[in-house]
Every structure is written in structure tokens, then in C-alpha cells.
Amino acid sequence: MTSLTAVQVGAGWFSESPGGLDRYYHDLIEALPAAGVQCRGLVVGSAEVDLETDGNVRAFALPDESIFRRWKKARQAVARLWNAVPPGDKRVLVTHFALYGYPLIKERHHRPWVMHFHGPWAAESQKEGAGGLVTWIKRRLEVAVYRHPERIIVLSDAFRTLLCETYGVDPSRVTVIPGGVDIDRFAVAIQTSRAAARAQFGWATDRPIVLSVRRLTSRMGLEALVDAIAVVRKTVPNVLCPIAGRGPLAEALVKRIDAAGLSDNVTLLGFVPDEDLPLAYRAADVSIMPSESLEGFGLSAAESLAAGTPVLVTPVGGLPEVVRGLSPSLIMPESSAAAMGAAIAKALTNPSSLPSAEECQAYAAKTFAWEVIAERIARVYSEAIEQAKSNGR
Numbered sequence: 001m002t003s004l005t006a007v008q009v010g011a012g013w014f015s016e017s018p019g020g021l022d023r024y025y026h027d028l029i030e031a032l033p034a035a036g037v038q039c040r041g042l043v044v045g046s047a048e049v050d051l052e053t054d055g056n057v058r059a060f061a062l063p064d065e066s067i068f069r070r071w072k073k074a075r076q077a078v079a080r081l082w083n084a085v086p087p088g089d090k091r092v093l094v095t096h097f098a099l100y101g102y103p104l105i106k107e108r109h110h111r112p113w114v115m116h117f118h119g120p121w122a123a124e125s126q127k128e129g130a131g132g133l134v135t136w137i138k139r140r141l142e143v144a145v146y147r148h149p150e151r152i153i154v155l156s157d158a159f160r161t162l163l164c165e166t167y168g169v170d171p172s173r174v175t176v177i178p179g180g181v182d183i184d185r186f187a188v189a190i191q192t193s194r195a196a197a198r199a200q201f202g203w204a205t206d207r208p209i210v211l212s213v214r215r216l217t218s219r220m221g222l223e224a225l226v227d228a229i230a231v232v233r234k235t236v237p238n239v240l241c242p243i244a245g246r247g248p249l250a251e252a253l254v255k256r257i258d259a260a261g262l263s264d265n266v267t268l269l270g271f272v273p274d275e276d277l278p279l280a281y282r283a284a285d286v287s288i289m290p291s292e293s294l295e296g297f298g299l300s301a302a303e304s305l306a307a308g309t310p311v312l313v314t315p316v317g318g319l320p321e322v323v324r325g326l327s328p329s330l331i332m333p334e335s336s337a338a339a340m341g342a343a344i345a346k347a348l349t350n351p352s353s354l355p356s357a358e359e360c361q362a363y364a365a366k367t368f369a370w371e372v373i374a375e376r377i378a379r380v381y382s383e384a385i386e387q388a389k390s391n392g393r
Helices: 020-035 048-052 067-084 098-110 121-127 132-146 157-167 183-191 194-201 222-232 250-259 274-283 299-306 319-323 337-349 357-368 370-390
Strands: 004-012 037-044 057-061 090-095 113-117 151-154 174-176 210-213 241-244 266-270 286-289 311-313
Touching (some): 004 067, 004 370, 020 299, 037 370, 057 067, 067 090, 098 113, 113 132, 151 157, 151 370, 222 241, 222 250, 286 299, 299 357, 357 370
Parallel strands (some): 004 090, 037 057, 210 241
């Protein structure tokens, strides 16, 4: 029986560089074998990656090596894995980051290629303060890479529009498949009482809690969230808003919290280990995604639902697509502090207006379970191989 092998070129390995792209890559590598796709992974990282994955994912370069050396090693590593696939088996090259797709363009005509588009790299960098030259270079790399794959998988209709309009990609090459969630891991939280979950983190059992799990950068809307809690406090004086995550905005957020006199209402948790996230969501009455720009999907929103906790989202990017099928009322009308404050206050004072824990979990299982997502992705990989074959490659 002919099998399908995907040579998956990521960015970093999740245990060494925990971020959205790396989390997706890690979970995808684990989920695809059940859908009939064997994966051979390559990332930038330490030798520990090879040990942790029994060699299934390998570090082709160290993070501190020059970009030109990383590019050279990426080409060499892909060639080795590609040629190691047994004769007669189907093969597809899969990339997740334009920076490491770029050095593979030269061999493009010898390999069916699928790209997972996780976001506009140049635009995100610009939003986080990168200079004009750096942004221009990243944009040029992206444009060069995105013109080549047979198929590009995006996380939302919003990202499909962005990809086609910003980079001139033909819509017929783009497939929308949302991110996946390990439903079993998050569903365990529903079996735990909210009080028990709060005890795990030392959170009060008699306070309404709204949780945000976000990287601490400006485009995540956390400054507006802090201001929104000041609005909520007028109606719900004992509201507590823990914010989980790390990032360059941490110091500015602390100053903003202190200046607003919200130190008893907003707390920065720092990094919350992946294994603790299900109970963190379960401990909250509601979670919130306050993003203000460039949000392609919002994995945290899907995870919150999988843990049985309803999530409020701003009308930004792909966020509305995550919750619209469950309850359009979870989509806030604006990303302003006033709109967020009003939505949070309503959710906390009228919890019956929110979907139940069981409804949230059932919707997440139907929509975002990795078993479902992996099957859809596997079909796209097969389509890319067939298209390359029809083009004489």
C-alpha cells in the first residue's frame, strides 16, 4: 500500500520556543499519522529536539547561527529526508514559515509543495516595532515564497482574504482549515469543579473571573483590556482579570495597571505551562480575546471552548469565525475599552446569556478536534501531489 510522507519544515520546537506557530506545528505532527500521513519534521532548535521526539523531528540548525547558514542547512536537511522516503511512496514538502521556505524555492520544481500560512510576517513585525528596511525584506521574502506552493492552507476566511489581496495569491490555491485542539486534554477540565480549578491557582472562589491568555504585545489589545476592567469594576467591583503570557509589553502593562489603581483587579500571571491551561480556562467564568489587529484564528479561543468556558472575542480577523457557529453574541461589537467593558460586565452579571460548558465543549469537539482537522489537511496534501503530477512534476 502506497503511503504519504510529509517533510514538515517548521520554525522552532514548541518546548523550546512556545508560540502559536510552534504549538500548531507540534500538534499537527502528532495528529497527522492517524490521518494516514507520516511526518518527518525539521525545525531550528537544540539537539534536545531529536531526543524528545526519538528523531522524528530534527533540529537542522541552532537559533543563533547566521541566517545564511540556517538556509544552507535547511536545503541539505530537506534533501536528505526527501531522498530517504521509500521509492513509490507519495511525498509532499510542507512549510510553515516563509523564512525557511525561501531557501527551498530553487528545488521547487522537484517537489509538490504545501504552505501553512500562519500570518503576515512582515506586517506583524512592523506592528511590533520593526524598522522599515527589516519589514521590507520580510515582505519580499514572503512574496517570493507564496507564489510557489500548489496549495496554501490558511486558518480563516479573514486570512484567505489577506493572503490573496496582500500577496496576490490566486484564491483557487488557498484552502481554509481552522486550527486544531486536543479535545480530550481540554475536556478533562469540565470534570473538575470551578472551585477546585481555582484552588489550583490560588484564585478566590467568590470573585467573578475573566481570563486572557495572550502574548504580551501591543496588537493583542491588552492595554484596552486593562482599561475595560476599569469600566467593569463600576458594575462588578470585585472582578478579577488574570492575564497569562509573556512578552515585551509586560512592564508597560504593570505601569498601566498601577496607574489605574487596578492592582487588585488585574494580575499578570507570566508564562502558564501548557499542561495547566485547561484548568486555567475552567477556573474562569469567561475568557476574552481582546486582539486589535492581525488575528488569523485565535487558538486560545478554541481552547477555552474545549475546556467548557465561553469566550468573548473582538470583531478582528478570524476571531468571529471561531465562535459565530456557537453564539454570535460572543462577538463584541468593537475592540474599544468601552465595548469590551460593557460585554464583560454583561457576561458576568447575566451568565445565562452565555453558552453552557457542555455546549462550548460539544461545539469545540465538532469543529476543532484534531482528528477532524488532520483529515482535512491530509486531503489537501494529496491534492497538491496530484496537481504537481498533472503539471508533469
